[in-house]
Amino acid sequence: xxxxxxxxxxxxxxxxxTLVDSFAxxxxxxxxxxxxxxxxxxxxxxxxxxxxxxxxKLYAEIYGPENIEAAxxxxxxxxxxxxxxxxxxxxxxxxILKTLKQLGIPCGVVTNKKQELVxxxxxxxxxxxxxxxxxGAGEAEADKPSPAPxxxxxxxxDLNLPANDIWYVGDTDNDLVCSNEAGVKTILIAPxxxxxxxxxxxxxDLHKNNCSEFAEFLLQYEVKRLKK
Numbered sequence: 001x002x003x004x005x006x007x008x009x010x011x012x013x014x015x016x017x018t019l020v021d022s023f024a025x026x027x028x029x030x031x032x033x034x035x036x037x038x039x040x041x042x043x044x045x046x047x048x049x050x051x052x053x054x055x056x057k058l059y060a061e062i063y064g065p066e067n068i069e070a071a072x073x074x075x076x077x078x079x080x081x082x083x084x085x086x087x088x089x090x091x092x093x094x095x096i097l098k099t100l101k102q103l104g105i106p107c108g109v110v111t112n113k114k115q116e117l118v119x120x121x122x123x124x125x126x127x128x129x130x131x132x133x134x135x136g137a138g139e140a141e142a143d144k145p146s147p148a149p150x151x152x153x154x155x156x157x158d159l160n161l162p163a164n165d166i167w168y169v170g171d172t173d174n175d176l177v178c179s180n181e182a183g184v185k186t187i188l189i190a191p192x193x194x195x196x197x198x199x200x201x202x203x204x205d206l207h208k209n210n211c212s213e214f215a216e217f218l219l220q221y222e223v224k225r226l227k228k
Contacts, residue, residue: 003206007221008185009161011100012153014144014170015111015118016051018189019093019211023051025086030062033074037067051172055112055137076114083117084124092211097130099218103225108133108153110168110178112143133157145177150184167205169214176202189214 016022030050031041050058056068063071100107108131111118115136122128133156140148150168159166168179169187179186180203188198188207199207208214 005185005206006165007103007224008105008167009165010106010108010154010157010159011167011169012108012110012150012184013168014172014175015109015113015121016087017171018169018175019090019096019109020087020121021090022083022087023048025083026051028086029075029078029082032078033063033071036074037063037071039063055143079117083121087121089125090211092213092215094125094127095215096211096218097127099215099222101130103218103221106132106157106159108135108157110135110144110150110153112137112149112174115139145174145181147178147182150178150182154182173198173202176204187214 013019016026027042027044027047030047034041050062055072059068059071097107109118109122111134113136115134118134118136122131122134133153135149135153135156137143140146140152142148144150154161154166163183164185166184167187168175168182168184169189170176170179171188171190176186176188176198185205186203188195188204189209189211190198190207191209195207198204206217208217
C-alpha cells in the first residue's frame with residue numbers, strides 16, 4: 001500500500017549519496033590521502049562503513065588523532081582539484097528538485113561535507129535556485145547525527161513552520177537520527193535490502209529505493225496542483 005503524506009511545506013536533503021553520487025570519488029580521495037601516509041588503500045567494502053560519518057570521527061579513526069589536520073589537508077587538496085568532475089547527480093535527483101520548485105516548496109541541504117564544497121557543486125550543476133539554505137560541516141554546534149545542522153538550516157531559511165510540515169531526506173543512519181531528533185518527517189532513499197536495519201531501528205515516514213521512485217512519488221502533489 002502506498003504511503004499517504006500531506007504535501008510538505010519545506011524539504012531538506014542530505015547531499016552525498018542522496019542527491020549526488022560521490023562514493024567512488026570520496027573513496028579515491030581517501031586512498032590518495034592514505035597513500036601520503038604510506039597506508040594501504042581502502043577496499044570499497046571497508047570504506048563503505050565510513051561513508052557519511054562526521055568528519056572528526058572519520059579522520060581520527062582512519063588516520064589516527066595525531067594525523068587529523070595533515071590528513072584533512074591532503075584530502076581537501078585532492079577534492080578541490082577534482083570534485084567538479086568526480087561528483088555527479090544521481091539519476092532522478094534533478095526531477096525531484098524540478099517538481100519541488102514547480103510546487104513552490106523551499107528546499108535546503110544539510111551535509112557533513114564542507115559548505116563551500118557543496119555550494120561549488122551546486123553551482124556546477126546549475127542548482128543554485130533550488131536551495132534557500134545550505135549547512136555544511138562545522139557550521140552548527142555539532143555535525144550529523146546531531147539535529148543541530150538541520151535546525152540551523154531551517155533557521156537560516158527563515159521558515160516559521162511546524163516540524164510536521166518539514167521533510168528531511170537522507171540515505172544513512174546519521175540522516176535518520178538527525179531527522180528523528182529534529183522532529184521532522186523522515187524520508188529514506190536507499191535500496192533494499194540494505195535498509196532493513198535502518199527501517200527497524202528508526203522512525204521512517206517514507207522509504208523509496210532511489211531518487212527516481214521519490215520523484216515519481218512527488219508527482220501526486222503536482223497533479224493535485226494542476227487540477228486546482
